[in-house]
Amino acid sequence: MATGRSHRPATRSRGIPEATVARLPLYLRALTALSERSVPTVSSEELAAAAGVNSAKLRKDFSYLGSYGTRGVGYDVEYLVYQISRELGLTQDWPVVIVGIGNLGAALANYGGFASRGFRVAALLDADASLAGRLVAGLPVRHIDELESIVADNQVSIGVIATPAGAAQEVTDRLVGAGVTSILNFAPTVLSVPDGVDVRKVDLSIELQILAFHEQRKAGETEGRQEPDGDVPAVMPA
Amino acid sequence: MATGRSHRPATRSRGIPEATVARLPLYLRALTALSERSVPTVSSEELAAAAGVNSAKLRKDFSYLGSYGTRGVGYDVEYLVYQISRELGLTQDWPVVIVGIGNLGAALANYGGFASRGFRVAALLDADASLAGRLVAGLPVRHIDELESIVADNQVSIGVIATPAGAAQEVTDRLVGAGVTSILNFAPTVLSVPDGVDVRKVDLSIELQILAFHEQRKAGETEGRQEPDGDVPAVMPA
């Protein structure tokens, strides 16, 4: 079996904590909104509120990038947008391929948040030959057999998997074989990849299950129906 | 302004750490696969590999639920499926409404992972009156104005938002007003909700940005182009 790590042990990449990296896109989004409203500067307090985080955390996050603020004033919005974009690598163009053009794949292809942040959809791929040539988001769907040549020709390093679970591992292997080193996986499967390849997963039903857990807990507490709310181990009845 | 927390401060709900809750759906998925292959028991080592986590972590996670394993043997697959399902609240039916039936909303409506885990789509809602009545995943799209009555009639407590960012907060307010207490947000916005309402967000472009960060880092290290890989602060050139 291959190595199959998708959990890197929280290595801080170039001194920037993983948790901070995960929040940078959040700040960037809030800053972009301010920029569009032509707001010149913003304090850590205001920006933190807009991004939905604690202001101390935000300041510490920014401190990893350098001293980009002015005491007594705040942060220059445009300058910060540029710095964060650069840090995230969004000042360059990232060609991506989307594999699996079902409902979800089509939704991703149409998603505006990609193009506006330097991600360019290089190609849409699907195993269903009858889909080939159909236009989705202005791009023709191409057959999966073109994967290798497309990845090579466009120097694609990021792949998005929106296939059924059963096809995900095979698609992954082909992507990695063709040179892709980052994968965003929407299929509900654990992917095995060699070292050096990053995988991030988005599982729609997992999020819903976590909500259900808390929802159940809320119902239990309010109505006092089950789980007497203490922390007794609650040995199962039978 | 409303409270607008979406980060609960890692309160452990009924003694089960938040991090563990987030992994339970992962274990459940792996166990379901084993169950379908009629595997009777599984060791922590095997299950951990299938779920893509450390085996010690898995054992500790299960220890929060109780002592459900047998030393020298492992865990009974069926029993564990039941226990985790019960813990997550998946033994009961959760009616959900999906608001915003664009590409993404349609993808969610068609997603099989919902129905198979006790989530029942009670209704599809959209503000576009011209969509009303159209069938998506076998369900008729209904107008957003029916939101309140649908939520009340079906006792919906979970709402999924797949609208454009601009509409998300208003939809949230209406959902909360109608009695929804858990929201899964796909719109790229920070939502303000009163205390007692849980929000989880899934942002497609954020994940991609995090990948881009690491991708850039890999490129920099390999080619020795930028960032000389030491952890010097790297003061920006100009």
Add this chain to the structure above:
DNA sequence: ATGTCTTTGTGAACGCGTGCACAAAGATGG
């Protein structure tokens, strides 16, 4: 120039999550 006021940047403490390593528990075979 000097003082005041605002806001950043960070040292330090704390708490959660992770992983090691091992003792306890039970199965299995003789």
Add this chain to the structure above:
DNA sequence: CCATCTTTGTGCACGCGTTCACAAAGACAT
């Protein structure tokens, strides 16, 4: 019934992430 072997359950230590609280820095007014 006893010995051996497998696998769980967990005590413990460590490290990352979060938050508080404050000193340093600079803007701005006088």
